[in-house]
Amino acid sequence: MVSMCFQRLTYQEGQMLSRRAPLSAVLTVLASVLLWPPSPAIGATTVTNPGFESNGATQTPASWSETGTVAASKTEAGGRSGSFRLTHWAASAYSVETQQTLTGLTAGSYTLSAWVRSGGGQAAAYVALRNCGGAQAQANIPLSSNTWVQVSVTANVTSSSCTVSIFSNASANQWINVDDVSVTGGGGGGQRLQIMGGDVSSVKKNEDFGGTYFTSTGTRGDPLAILKTAGMNYARLKVWVNPADGYNNKARVLTMATRIKAQGMKLLIDFHYSDSWADPGKQVKPAAWANLSLAQLNTAVYNHTFDVLNSLKNQGTTADMVQIGNEINPGMLLPTGSTSNWANLAQLLTSGSNAAKAVSASTLVMLHLAEGGDNATFRWWFDNATSRGVPFDVIGASYYCYWHGPLSGLQANLNDMAARYGKPVVVAETAYGFTLTQKDSEPNIFNSSHVSTCGYPATPQGQADAFRAVVNAVKAVPNGRGMGVFYWEPGWTAVTGSGWDPTNPSSGNGWENQALFDYNSRALQGMSVFGQ
Numbered sequence: 001m002v003s004m005c006f007q008r009l010t011y012q013e014g015q016m017l018s019r020r021a022p023l024s025a026v027l028t029v030l031a032s033v034l035l036w037p038p039s040p041a042i043g044a045t046t047v048t049n050p051g052f053e054s055n056g057a058t059q060t061p062a063s064w065s066e067t068g069t070v071a072a073s074k075t076e077a078g079g080r081s082g083s084f085r086l087t088h089w090a091a092s093a094y095s096v097e098t099q100q101t102l103t104g105l106t107a108g109s110y111t112l113s114a115w116v117r118s119g120g121g122q123a124a125a126y127v128a129l130r131n132c133g134g135a136q137a138q139a140n141i142p143l144s145s146n147t148w149v150q151v152s153v154t155a156n157v158t159s160s161s162c163t164v165s166i167f168s169n170a171s172a173n174q175w176i177n178v179d180d181v182s183v184t185g186g187g188g189g190g191q192r193l194q195i196m197g198g199d200v201s202s203v204k205k206n207e208d209f210g211g212t213y214f215t216s217t218g219t220r221g222d223p224l225a226i227l228k229t230a231g232m233n234y235a236r237l238k239v240w241v242n243p244a245d246g247y248n249n250k251a252r253v254l255t256m257a258t259r260i261k262a263q264g265m266k267l268l269i270d271f272h273y274s275d276s277w278a279d280p281g282k283q284v285k286p287a288a289w290a291n292l293s294l295a296q297l298n299t300a301v302y303n304h305t306f307d308v309l310n311s312l313k314n315q316g317t318t319a320d321m322v323q324i325g326n327e328i329n330p331g332m333l334l335p336t337g338s339t340s341n342w343a344n345l346a347q348l349l350t351s352g353s354n355a356a357k358a359v360s361a362s363t364l365v366m367l368h369l370a371e372g373g374d375n376a377t378f379r380w381w382f383d384n385a386t387s388r389g390v391p392f393d394v395i396g397a398s399y400y401c402y403w404h405g406p407l408s409g410l411q412a413n414l415n416d417m418a419a420r421y422g423k424p425v426v427v428a429e430t431a432y433g434f435t436l437t438q439k440d441s442e443p444n445i446f447n448s449s450h451v452s453t454c455g456y457p458a459t460p461q462g463q464a465d466a467f468r469a470v471v472n473a474v475k476a477v478p479n480g481r482g483m484g485v486f487y488w489e490p491g492w493t494a495v496t497g498s499g500w501d502p503t504n505p506s507s508g509n510g511w512e513n514q515a516l517f518d519y520n521s522r523a524l525q526g527m528s529v530f531g532q
Contacts, residue, residue, distance in 0.1 A: 045102055045103070045104050045105055046102070046182075046183060047100060047102070047164060047181050047182060047183050048062075048063035048100065049061055049062045049063040049064065050180060050181045050182055051079060051081060051082045051084070051179055051180050051181075052064075052075045052079065052082075052084045052085055052086045052178075052179065053079070053082045053083060053084050055075075056075065056083075056084060057074070057075055057076055057077055057084060058074065058075050059071070059073075059074050060073075060074075061075045061086060061098070063100060064086075064098050064099065064100050065098075065099055065100070066096060066097065066098050066099075067096070067097050067099070068094070068095045068096040068097055069090060069094035069095055069096045070096060071090060071094075072088050072089060072090035072094035072096045072168075073086070073087075073088055073096045073097075073098045074086075074087055074089075075087070078177075079179050079180075080115045080148045080179040080180055081115075081179065081180055082179070084179075085177045085178065085179040086098060086166065086177065086178040086179065087175060087176070087177055087178075088125075088166075088168040088170070088175060088176045088178075089173070089174070089175040089176075090170075090172065090173075091172055091173065092172045093170065093171050093172055094168075094169075094170060095168070095169040095170075096167070096168060097165055097166065097167045098165075098166040098167075098178075099163055099164060099165045099166070100163070100164045101131070101161055101162070101163045101164075102161060102162050102163070102164065102183060103160060103161045104160060104161075105157055105159070105160050105161060105162055106160075107157060107158055108156075108157060108185055109154055109155070109156055109157070109185050109468065109472055109532065110129065110132070110154065110155055110156075110157050110162065110183055110184065110185035110472075111152055111153070111154045111183070111184050111185050111407075111468070111469045111472050112127060112128070112129050112137075112139075112152065112153050112154075112155070112164060112181070112182070112183050113150060113151070113152040113181070113182050113183075113184070113406075113407060113408070113469075114127050114150070114151055114152075114166070114178050114179070114180065114181040114182070115148045115149070115150050115178070115179045115180045115406075116141045116142075116144070116148070116149060116150075116151055116176060116177065116178050116179075116455070117144045117145065117146065117147060117148050117149065117176070117177045118141050118142065118143055118144055118145075118175070118176045118177070119143070119145065119174055119175050119176075120142075120143030120145075120174075121143075121170070121171065121174050122141075122168050122169060122170040122171075122174050122176070123169040123170060123171075124167065124168065124169040125140065125141040125167070125168040125169070125170065125176050126138040126139060126140045126141055126165075126167055126168075127139055127141065127151060127153065127164070127165065127166050127167075127178070127181075128153065128164075128165040128167065129153060129154075129155040129157075129162055129163070129164065129165070129183075130162075130163050130165050131159075131161065131162060131163045132155050132156070132157040132158070132159060132161075132162035132163075133156075133157055133158030133159035133162075134155065134156055134157075134158060136155075136165075137153045137154060137155035137465075138153055138165075139151040139152060139153035139455055139456065139457070139462075139465070140457060141168075141176050141178075142451065142452045142455070143452075144452055147452075148177075148179070149452050149453060149454075149455055150401075150406045150407070150454070150455050151454075151455025151456070152407060152454075152455055152456065152465065152466075152469050153456075153465055154185075154465050154468045154469055154472065157185075162183075164181065164183060166178050166181075182408070184411075184472060184473075184476055185472050185475075185476070191475065192532070193471065193474060193475060193482065193483065193484045193485065194483050194484050195233070195234045195266075195426060195483055195484020195485065195486070196231055196232055196233050196234065196471075196484060196485065196529075196530045196531075197232060197233065197234030197235060197236055197266075197268065197484060197485065197486040197487070198227055198232050198234075198235060198236065198486060198487045198488075198489075198490045198491075198516075198530070199235075199236040199237070199238070199270070199429070199486055199487070199488050199489050199490075200223070200224065200227070200235050200236070200237065200256065200260070200489075200490070200491050201236070201237050201238045201248055201256075201270075201489065202247075202489055202491065202492040202498065203223055203224070203256070203491040203492075204247065204252055204255065204256055205245075205247045205495075205497075205498045206491065206492065206493060206495045206498045207223075208498075209495045209496060209497035209498045210495060210496075210497075211493055211495040211498065211521070212521055213226055213491065213493075213517060213521050213523075214226075214517075214520070214521050214522045214523065215229075215522065215523050216522055216523045216524070216525070216527075217522075218522060222259075223491045223517070224259055224260060224263050224265070225263060226523055226527075227490060227491070227516075227527065227530065228263045228264065228265060230523065230527040230528055230530045230531055231527075231528070231529075231530030231531025231532070232265065232490075232527075232530040233264075233265055233266065233530075234265055234266045234267070234268060234320075234484065234486070235256075235260040235265050235266070235267060235268070236267075236268040236269075236270055236428070236486050237253050237256055237257065237260075237267070237268070237269055237270065238270040238271075238272055238326065239253055239269060239270065239271050239272060239308055240272055240274060240275055240276060240286075240502075241272075241273065241274065241275055241286035241288065241289070241304060242275050242286055242287065242288060243275055243276060243502045244275070244276075244502040244503040245502040245503075245505070247502065248502075250307070250308050250311060253269070253308065253312075254311060254312065254315060254317070257312055257315070257317040257319075258315065258317055260317070261316070261317045266320040266321070267312075267317065267318075267319050267320050267321075268319070268320065268321040268322070268323065268366075268486070269308065269309065269312070269319045269321070269322045269323070270322075270323040270326055270368075270428075271304075271305060271308075271322065271323055271324060271325060271326070271352065272325070272326045273285075273286070273301060273304070273325060273332050273333055273352075274286055275287055275502075276501075276502055276503070277500075278325070278326045278327070278328075278332065279326065279327040279370065280327050280329040280330055280370050280371070283325075283328065283330060283331060283332045283333060283334045283337070284334070285297075285333050285334070285336075289333070294336055294344055294347065297333055297336055297337070297348060298347055298348060298351045299351075301333075301348050301351040301352050301355070302351040302352070302354065302355045303355075305322070305324070305351075305352045305355035305356060306355040306358060306359060309322065309355070309356055309359040309360070309363070310359045313359055313360060318359075318360050318363065319356075319359075319360070319363050320362075320363060320364065321363060321364040321365075321366055321394065322352075322356045322363055322364070322365055322366065323366045323367075323368045323396065323428070324349050324352035324353055324356070324365060324366070324367060324392070325349070325352070325367070325368065326368060327368060327369060327370040327398055327429075328367070328368065328369065329369050329370055329371065329377065329381065331345045332345070332348060332349075333348060336348075339381070339384070342384045342388060343388070346384075346385065346388035346389070346390050349367065349385065349390045349392075350389070350390055350391060352365075353365045353390065353391045353392060354391070357391070364393040364394050365391065365392045365393050365394065366392065366393070366394040366395070366396045366426065366428065367382070367385060367390070367392045367394075367395065367396065368396030368397070368398070368428050369381060369396070369397060369398070370397075370398040370404070370429075371397075371398070371403075371404050372397035372398055372399030372404050372409075372410045372413060372414075372427065373399065373404045373405035373406065373409030373410045373412075373413055374404070374405075374409075374413070375409070375412060375413040375416055378395075378397070378413055378416075378417055379416070379420070382395065382417070382420075382421055386421065392423070393423065393424075394423060394424050394425070394426055394483065395417045395418075395421065395423050395424070395425045395426070396425075396426045396427075396428035397410070397413065397414065397417075397425065397426070397427055397428060398427070398428055398429040398430070398488075399427050399429070399430050399470060400429070400430060400431065400432075401432070401453070401454040401456075401466060401470075402446070402449075402450035402453045402454050407469055407470070407473055410427075410470070410473055411473045411476060411477075414427075414473065414474065414477050414482065415476075415477055415478060418477050418478065418479065418481035418482070419478070419479075419481075423481070424481045424482070424483035425474070425477060425481060425482060425483060426474075426483045426484050426485070426486070427470055427473075427474055427484075427485040427486065428486050429486060429488040430467065430470045430485060430486070430487060430488060431446075431467075431487060431488045431489070431511075431514040432446070432454070432456060432462070432463045432466035432467060432514060432526075433446035433450070433451075433458045433462075433463060433513045433514045434458065434459060434460045434462070434463040434513060434514070434518065434524055434526065435458055435459070435513050435518075435519075436448055436451070436458045436513065437513065437519075438512075438513070439493070439494035439509075439512045439513070439519050440494040440496070440508040440509055440512065441508050442494075442499065442500070442507065442508025442509055442510045443510060444510050444511075444512070444513050445510045445511060445514070446458070446511075446513055446514050454466060458513075460518070460524045460525050460526060461525065463514075463516075463524065463525075463526040464524075464525050464526040464528065464529055467487060467526050467529045468529045468532065470485055471485050471529060471532065487516065487530075488514075489511055489514070489515065490515055490516035490517070490527065491515060491516070491517060492509060492511050492512065492515055493509070493512050493515050493517050493519075493521055494508065494509045494512035494519075495509070
């Protein structure tokens with residue numbers, strides 16, 4: 001988990017964009033515009049004219065149709081990425097829909113994404129997928145003023161067509177802008193990923209301090225069994241070297257591994273090579289290793305990795321995959337293993353990888369970075385690793401939409417990583433909030449600013465849609481190289497004593513509103529994404 005979580009840093013908004021251009025010129029021709037017939041929606045499996053560029057500033061954008069107060073829907077100059085955008089606005093109250101129907105679709109899960117901004121105050125303003133064979137799925141357009149934000153919504157398409165809808169019902173002079181619309185999925189969208197996993201590192205501590213777990217209908221049960229029934233097939237456990245509270249050490253990992261394997265799930269071991277959280281903001285050596293030389297650190301990494309994995313193997317719970325370091329964008333075991341000295345870092349990574357393979361040649365080795373939408377960093381980092389012969393099998397990426405950019409950036413990066421290095425890719429961490437309220441005194445990491453950034457509401461349905469969108473992005477990686485997704489800490493609910501700081505028993509949990517269990521410890525609907 002990135003350091004921003006525990007320093008509770010807020011998301012910084014991007015560059016402010018110019019306001020909607022005046023519409024006085026358009027108003028002079030509204031009377032004639034009202035007589036125009038709507039353009040027919042074009043039958044296609046992808047959105048046509050997604051950026052509203054095809055016929056410039058006009059009443060009806062090419063390939064889209066309009067219903068309702070059609071004069072309120074038009075394209076104008078001032079797009080997010082191109083020259084034009086869609087605008088809904090009128091000098092009097094209006095209700096209008098701009099729509100396009102996709103045809104020839106295969107059954108599966110489809111995600112609609114669009115960049116939007118709004119002056120706010122509408123009775124309703126949303127993008128939606130409708131007439132897809134099931135209930136309409138929609139995402140509200142939030143108040144954002146001059147800042148473009150991305151909203152997304154996912155629908156299960158069971159017919160051969162589906163309509164993309166942009167709708168607003170507003171009073172006079174209220175407005176929305178929309179640009180860069182896309183629909184992804186299908187074409188195997190219903191195919192299950194090899195890995196549908198979750199990080200359950202905090203479950204044991206929660207239980208020891210009195211935490212309980214229930215199904216959605218209120219039946220108490222083992223959280224691992226509840227997650228497995230929902231479709232989770234892979235569990236992730238972090239390992240700290242000598243944590244102050246004794247949790248996430250080798251002994252606790254062995255205990256949890258036994259439970260995980262008893263559920264028939266596979267096991268990913270996440271080596272932090274620290275006594276506490278390791279992430280891009282901090283890669284602190286274990287206290288016992290603080291004064292070791294490079295040669296001694298290589299030995300310590302090898303021995304620690306071998307010891308934990310061999311102990312797992314000896315109890316019949318061999319790890320199926322391991323991470324050599326956690327979110328190691330700046331390197332690990334700093335300063336010795338910093339990316340400013342790649343020769344050192346390559347040695348340390350190789351030591352860990354070799355130890356894993358010495359225990360079990362079939363155990364896959366992952367190298368894991370944060371900032372899943374930052375392709376430039378991923379290319380630079382993995383070019384350095386591969387040029388120095390670091391052995392690994394899987395590329396891992398953390399992706400939180402409120403920190404790491406739009407889903408399109410993640411998609412592009414995963415596609416490029418898979419093609420450039422010929423390796424499978426995994427989203428090793430993702431999560432989203434189901435509420436903005438708090439359960440304990442620790443301020444929540446996920447807050448209202450993150451909702452406007454990502455575009456999904458902080459509701460159980462919004463959480464499910466955000467999770468599903470990441471799953472769909474991994475499914476869409478070409479040549480079957482999208483291996484899977486891990487939800488970060490679905491079982492870390494707010495339990496007194498089970499806080500984030502291993503050195504402070506009174507610390508709270510800033511993550512409880514992103515768990516997949518609600519504040520009554522009941523399974524949320526987002527858990528069902530594991531089964532899709």
